[in-house]
Amino acid sequence: MNAVKTAFPTIPAIPASADPLRGTPEILYRDAALLVVDKPAGLLTVPGRGEDKQDCLSARLQAEFADALIVHRLDMHTSGVVVLARGKEMQRRLSSQFANRQVEKRYVAVVAGELLVAPVARPQGTGTRLLAALAEQGTPAVWAHGDLPRTRAFARANGWRRVRLLHKMSRPLLPDDDAEIALPQGFSLRSFTPGDADAWLAVNGRASADHPEQGRVTRADLDRLLAQPWFDPAGLLLLVDDATGDLAGSHWTKVDPQERAPGTDGRATAAGEVYVVAVDPAYHGRGLAVPLTAAGLAHLARRGLRAVVLYVDGDNDRALRTYRRLGFTDLEVHAQYRRVPAAAKMEP
Known part of the structure; x- marks a missing residue:
């Protein structure tokens, strides 16, 4: 039988912090016969059962390469190189090579x-x-x-x-949290529409420029997030400058049926999430962060939720001050450690 042989360049290490919802699978090699891609950990290779398991490597690639077909798989929580055939004939030939052990595979564990x-x-x-x-x-x-x-x-x-340091903070949602929020004069709130995607990306990029994950969200990443079963356009609130029509900020809320946090009685109850709050740096210092955050809490309270959680990095002093002012306290604090090279001086 005919064999397909291709030489690939050295593949760089895959970042351990890869987030399948925020990173587009990188195409390492492509030609008329096949695709070679970098599958991040946490992403299915093919669809699973249930609406929440339809996002996968094959679906993402087929949106751009309609003839891309799976030849082999990696487990959801395994990152690595996946080969896809271009067309059914190439899929048959490559599948035969895998079945007959004509493909050399190497597994490297990068533990984080x-x-x-x-x-x-x-x-x-x-x-x-x-x-x-x-x-x-x-x-x-x-x-x-x-x-x-x-x-x-x-x-x-x-x-x-x-x-x-990563803080997971929470607070109960109180009866008066669903009250109308008084915004600074000259600003108004409305819900997200598909036509707002580019403006949201621009503001999010400027507001989160220093964030290790949120600051790298692309249009493809946003499109995948908008397609998630939990996405509710009414829960993505946009703060608009009435004088110019420009987007000044946004508050993206999220409701995960599995999320729990202490309610007013201290017992675990269904909780919403402050997913992403972003204020364009051009509007900093105008008192927008607190009412914008409160508007998202009001939205969650009106949905009947009795608690809310959020995640914030320990070096984000501005956000921590805002959230503590709104009554959030630490539910959990997680610390990440990295190895210090032997020649480097240990910080105190």
Whole structure:
């Protein structure tokens, strides 16, 4: 039988922080016969059962390459290189090569995740050995659930430095949260429409320029988010400058049926989410962030939710001040650590 042979350039390491909803799968190679793509972790290769599992690698690529057909798969939580055939004949030939083991495959583990040690094993040096093994494998980062002094000391002693804090904050939604919000004079609120996509992207990009994920959202990323089952255009509020018609900011709310947070009685209840709040830097200092955030809380309260959560980075002082002013408190605080090179000086 005829064999398809293709030489590929060296493939760079896949970032461990890749977010399947915010990153377009990169095409590493393409010709008339096949596509070779970089599948991020967290993305299905082919559709699953249920409306929430239709977003997948094959569907995204077929939107641009109608003849792209799957030859092999990677698990949802596995990142790596996937080969797709262009047309049924090439799919048959490539599938035969995979079945007959004529394709050389190499698996490399790039670990970035959680290090868990049972309490009974902690005095035995288990955590130290595991952390050393992760460093040898080139693990770029690990997360610790809880920013605890013991964890910081352990990480520091082993040459890892805390580089990021992620706050998950929450507050109950109160009866008066659904009241009309008084906006600064000259501004008004309305819901998102498809024609607002480019303006939203521009404002979001300027407002989130320093954010490691949100600042990189593209039009393709936004289109996929708008197609998610949880998306509700009424919950994406746009703040408009009445004098110019320009978009000054936005508050994107989200409702995940699985999300829970403490209600007014302290017990877990269904919660909405402050998904993305963005104010164009050109409008900073005009008192827009608090009423814009409150408007999103009012929307969630009117939907019958009794609590709300949000995620915010620990170095975002402006956002933290706004959220604490609105009554949010920490529900969880997660810390990310990275290995400090041996030649580098450890920060205090």
